[in-house]
Amino acid sequence: MKLLFAASEVVPLVKTGGLADVAGSLPKALTELGAEIRIILPKYEAIPESYAKQFETIATFTVRIGWRKQYCGLLKAEIDGIIYYLIDNEFYFRRGGLYGYGDDAERFVFFCSAVVESLFHMDYKPDIIHCHDWQTGLIPFLLRTRYANDPVCRHIATVYTIHNLKYQGVFGKELLKELLNSGDELFGSEGIEFHGAGSCMKGGLVYSDKLTTVSPTYAQEIQTEHYGERLDGLLRWRSQDLIGIVNGIDTDSFDPMNDPAIEVPYRDAIARKRKNKLALQREMGLQESESTPLIGIVSRLVDQKGFDLIEAVLDSIVSADVQLAVIGSGDWHYEEMFRRAAERQPNKVAVWFGFNDALARRVYAGCDMYLMPSQFEPCGLSQLIALRYRSVPIARETGGLKDTVTPYNEFTGSGNGFTFTNYNAHDMLFTIERAIAFYNNEDAWKQIVANGAKDDYSWKQSAKSYMSIYSELLSNRKENNSWPVI
Structure with a gap:
């Protein structure tokens, strides 16, 4: 052939x-x-x-x-x-x-x-x-x-x-x-x-x-x-x-155990992963805290990726006990949105405009959750990379996100992330708040991360x-x- x-x-x-x-x-x-x-x-x-x-x-x-x-x-x-x-x-x-x-x-x-x-x-x-x-x-x-x-x-x-x-x-x-x-x-x-x-x-x-x-x-x-x-x-x-x-995804390239871009190699140990979180917080000027959930975003800053939803409830997100680490570039309007948020809350919001592959890998490795509220998403690779780095996706149920991110069910213990169906800012906010609640439940969080680790993200x-x-x-x-x- x-x-x-x-x-x-x-x-x-x-x-x-x-x-x-x-x-x-x-x-x-x-x-x-x-x-x-x-x-x-x-x-x-x-x-x-x-x-x-x-x-x-x-x-x-x-x-x-x-x-x-x-x-x-x-x-x-x-x-x-x-x-x-x-x-x-x-x-x-x-x-x-x-x-x-x-x-x-x-x-x-x-x-x-x-x-x-x-x-x-x-x-x-x-x-x-x-x-x-x-x-x-x-x-x-x-x-x-x-x-x-x-x-x-x-x-x-x-x-x-x-x-x-x-x-x-x-x-x-x-x-x-x-x-x-x-x-x-x-x-x-x-x-x-x-x-x-x-x-x-x-x-x-x-x-x-x-x-x-x-x-x-x-x-x-x-x-x-x-x-x-x-x-x-x-x-x-x-x-x-x-x-x-x-x-x-190329699982040889995206391998937290053998990625030279990240601070501490790890596979499934959440304690070792959180050392990368502390390193990322230092690098991006966020307040260092293992207990504060860190949400990562690596994306083009455009409408397709759902940034109008984030804009509608950004103040509510930031007012919660959570941090944001954002890498990307795109529409000036969304760049300004994150720039102003970082100026208002420098200990809670950090932004790097452009694309930096090594820094992106450190975000995947350092964040606890990864946010993808897309209008539509043919497949999406970011949620697969996040799962590979044992970060938990928060995603809208569309396209490949629906096929790869399964919502956590606290009654059965199944699911590798958190999802919402309607393209609605408050549905997204509720889903983020739900993820934060389970992050504060150590046993449940370990189960969610372990569920994501079972999947094969290779080709x-x-x-x-x-x-x-x-x-x-x-x-x-x-x-x-x-x-x-x-």
Whole structure:
């Protein structure tokens, strides 16, 4: 089984969010199950020199974008046992960031076209291309339309993973027609038309043989109007090919027993974990106290993550016997909210704006509870990392949070966290207060932490589910390659 992962970011080369963790960790687990796997992504300026210098150019060719022919270099290196390819074009990718540019449509049309063209130049013939999020959505579309009759491409199956349906790569119809050098024929009911514009993600949703998303609950949610981002009808139509598989984490990297970023190694001993809590309190300027519950947050500070709920009851949270340690950046409004709270209560609220991986790990290790009141959460990795570090999640029951955080039941002793259903600030506040009450019950708290320690947060089970999808595609390749040639 030969797989090619196409993604816009991959750990350890470059990362802005959870997509990179998935695209970097899942291939390792698949390799352990016997798959042969390689990964392709853009050659960004942000890739550290220590990695970039290991790549060698194996081919150069041109890619047609509109009326222009653009240079493309194909580079290759083996890093930590995985072979990576980079798509090189300095005009598109030698920039300070990965996304957010005015020509992102052109940049990722180029990337998708270059990935398909690279199939004619690389020393690898994949059985399946696994694409991730909107930046790669046009790859299945191109394979099933422009390259459908090409002998190199026509037998390649495709899997498309939705990491977050909210971000769809929607651009003007005329712009995409120009970039794809096409007419209206690509924008019919079986094309990429999206409410008068064009959607890169829709290319993946319509033309991939199988669709996956990152939790079973999110797979159901996105088929509803509330969560479907105007694609729910299409997703219901493809429901037989849509599968939700919970993400895992790299348990070798996120291991409190062997994490050099934290003060005191530990596994299940709460006493040793609380030494990390005292160290974190010192580092972030909070009052040192083992008995005061510490709530951690490591997140983008945006509406999706539920910060409007926190804003509504922040004074009530802070007035309780609790501390907050926050790492993140995002909307200025929420940054100001936490900045003002830290100024008013410096012994109880500490904030670090931006992202610092080592400090984030110390927050996971040092906090007692981890707060995730998300509006929606396709999977979420933070609650899995928190559980791995024996911190107890407080989460809203949505998406992957519902699939991975089970509410504590004081009558049966089951459950690894605390949850609330309605998107309501006072429901969240009640749940926080309930968690604090059980924190003050040492026996109950030890039971909750022990329950979380029993779960397997690795990629092992999820990788088996992906392997099952790949095997089905290979055994039924002809039936699955049934999309019309446009």
